[in-house]
Amino acid sequence: MSTELNTELSIALRTAALPVLWLALLASPARADVHRHVDPASGMEVLSNVAPQTPPVAAAPxxxxxxxxxxxxxxxxxxxxxxxxxxxxxxxxxxxxxNEKRRCSKRAHCAPPLRCCTATA
Known part of the structure; x- marks a missing residue:
């Protein structure tokens, strides 16, 4: 009878521990390294999760x-x-x-989605 009790207790603990374990995993904060550098070719600031091969260049203030x-x-x-x-x-x-505005104003049949008729004067 003691083995049955141990088995039932073990099953109960496992079933209760599983949701607690999932909550602990979901509640843990996600973390990723973000690297910021300026691309020398374009001069644009780039954000990446991969470290750049060259040392980073400080962005202009x-x-x-x-x-x-x-x-x-x-x-x-x-x-x-x-x-x-x-x-x-x-x-x-x-x-x-x-000239385009004049042309569009003369076109009364022009439907609103057309580009010539959506321009404001």
Whole structure:
């Protein structure tokens, strides 16, 4: 009779311990190492769970502009000349936008999902 009691007690303990064990496992905090570094090719900040092969480069503080990567063989214009070109491009784009708005306003049959009719004047 004592072996039956031991067997019943053992089964009862196992059945009671199983939910407690599951609760302990589920309640334990998950932890993962997160590595932050700046990709030298793109200059973007990268978060990863894998440690970088090279030593990490400190990210630029907020509000501080990063220097643009040097591009070789790209023509550099004087500041005033670049502003003239930008103003010309802006005028062309504004003219195209105005023409599209005029064209869309004349198209009464245009359904609302179409892009030309969703632009606001």
């Amino acid at each position: 907020a509000g501080v502009a990063r220097a643009a990567p040097a591009v070789t063989g790209f023509p550099v214009l004087a500041r005033e000349r670049q502003r003239e070109l930008d103003a010309g491009r802006r005028a062309i784009l504004e003219d195209e936008l105005l």
